Amino acid sequence: MADTLELFCAGRRAPASGGLATVHDSGFERAHVADIAAELGVPFADVSPETRARLAAVLDRGLEPGNPLDLWGTGRDTEALFTEALTAFADDPAVGAVALAVDLVHEYDGDQSYPDAVLAAAAGTTKPVAVLASVPAAIDADVAARLRASGVPVLESARGGLRALRHLLGHGAGPVTGGGQLPPANRERQARWLTALTFLFNLLACGSPSSVLRA
DSSP: OHHHHHHHHTOOOOOSSOEEEEEESOHHHHHHHHHHHHHHTOOBOOOOHHHHHHHHTTSOTTOOOOSSEEOOSSOTTHHHHHHHHHHHHHHSTTEEEEEEEOOOOOOTTOOOHHHHHHHHHHHTOSSOEEEEESOGGGOOHHHHHHHHHTTOOEEESHHHHHHHHHHHHHHTSSOOTTTTOOOOOOHHHHHHHHHHHHHHHHHHHHSSHHHHHHO
16 A cells, blocks of 8 residues: 555556556566566556667667566666666557666665666656565665655565556556546545545654654
């Protein structure tokens, strides 16, 4: 639920049709995400030949242009390489949302290639762009805060993040029942969720459950 809330609160909506495109720095992680996405029913975009050719032009030898994309080869020009791949996906009409699937761990050499690349790609599109982090416990909190401050959601688990992306893509896939009109609001249920979500946001803002309970 937290990943879904963060993704929707970022304010970007997926186009009426389109699938997910993901960029990875690991072939194993690419396969892991693809397996979970298949299990959850998350659609990957069938990108165009033009997009594949654009990717092929920057990939190291031996890497296949496709979606999901394993981008890691020699490690050269990381920021430029990841920026171009993310942007190429965002520019494809078949893509509804883009995710950089990396662990987002603390880089002891200070390298900021991943966050810089995803921020550059997000700045060049109106489509949802997010980071899909597979190991929540290892996320660099400072980098995550920087991304979130710039409107890029950091989804803290492969499974939860993919569920959230499925919700976002599904939200843009078609009109609400009743010819696009919202059904009448259930006021009792609305009040119950407002109370629960207010508690959740206060919990996150205060930093610990005990501080909220004392308040």
